[in-house]
Amino acid sequence: MNVSSNYSMTLHAEEEQGSPVKVDFVNLKKAAMILRALNHKLRQQIVKLIDENKKLTVTEIYIKLRLEQSVASQHLAILRRAGVVKTTRDGKFIYYSVNPSRIDGIMSCVHSLTE
Secondary structure, X not given: OEEOXXXXXXXXXXXXXXXXXXEEHHHHHHHHHHHHHHOOHHHHHHHHHHHHHOOEOHHHHHHHHOOOHHHHHHHHXXXXXXXXXXXXXXXXXXXXXXOHHHHHHHHHHHHHHHO
């Protein structure tokens, strides 16, 4: 096992199993953060609500889900950092929408892991 300063590791498998596998811990950590962002019931509800309405403001989200504004904002920030939702500004309003390319990528990755 080789560990370098850029947080990657090469695992040397048995000869009959094939070539070594390189583990990139930076990207692994990013992937885990993205999956954790979606593995929360309230965030799943927020994504579903945004998807059903195409775009919503934080005010519309917290009213529809009967949340405190700060709670909605914190969960939206997590989804935004993970790239699950994106924002667009229209004057003083910020609208949240689902990022379909990110969702497709996540689902492709999950599907390949669960095959």
